[in-house]
Amino acid sequence: MPNTRQCSNCKTPTMKPVSRKLQIYNSVIRYKCSNCSANIELTPLASIGIQLTVGLLVLGFWGMILFSGAGQAGTISLLFYAGAWLLLFGITIIPALKHMQYPNSNISNSQSPFEATSNPHLLSRAILWIDKQGFVAGMLAPIIFIALILGIAALIGYISFTYFE
Numbered sequence: 001m002p003n004t005r006q007c008s009n010c011k012t013p014t015m016k017p018v019s020r021k022l023q024i025y026n027s028v029i030r031y032k033c034s035n036c037s038a039n040i041e042l043t044p045l046a047s048i049g050i051q052l053t054v055g056l057l058v059l060g061f062w063g064m065i066l067f068s069g070a071g072q073a074g075t076i077s078l079l080f081y082a083g084a085w086l087l088l089f090g091i092t093i094i095p096a097l098k099h100m101q102y103p104n105s106n107i108s109n110s111q112s113p114f115e116a117t118s119n120p121h122l123l124s125r126a127i128l129w130i131d132k133q134g135f136v137a138g139m140l141a142p143i144i145f146i147a148l149i150l151g152i153a154a155l156i157g158y159i160s161f162t163y164f165e
């Protein structure tokens with residue numbers, strides 16, 4: 001469960017996690033300072049890691065298509081491409097800076113109110129599990145997922161080639 005974080009407003013380690021809401025592919029944890037009642041929303045580092053990897057993969061493929069095609073890439077498509085990079089920086093760097101602004105105090109919360117609620121969805125469980133693993137695990141998760149899909153596809157291809165040819 002998430003640790004208490006240091007409040008950037010009153011400089012005391014009294015920001016406690018109060019709720020967690022699941023978005024489409026990550027969760028956001030809401031913290032409230034029990035000293036000055038400032039509140040913030042933090043995206044877990046693992047989720048930022050997932051977004052960074054997926055974003056880099058998408059922009060990598062997009063760049064390959066954009067710059068390997070015949071002739072010059074048009075101004076409008078270059079602008080869209082640059083905009084997508086800015087968007088990626090926005091959704092990864094801004095929440096990452098918040099983590100530095102409100103540093104982890106290493107004070108653990110033994111009773112977090114929202115940890116007890118069970119989530120029936122398999123995907124939500126996966127998201128919550130990855131959230132606990134940290135930034136690097138988050139960055140690796142999409143690569144492992146893609147490798148798994150490709151592995152299954154290769155296996156199906158192998159079986160159909162071997163047994164049904």
Ligand SMILES: [Zn+2]
Pocket residue numbers: 007008009010011012014033034035036037038
């Ligand atoms: Zn405070």
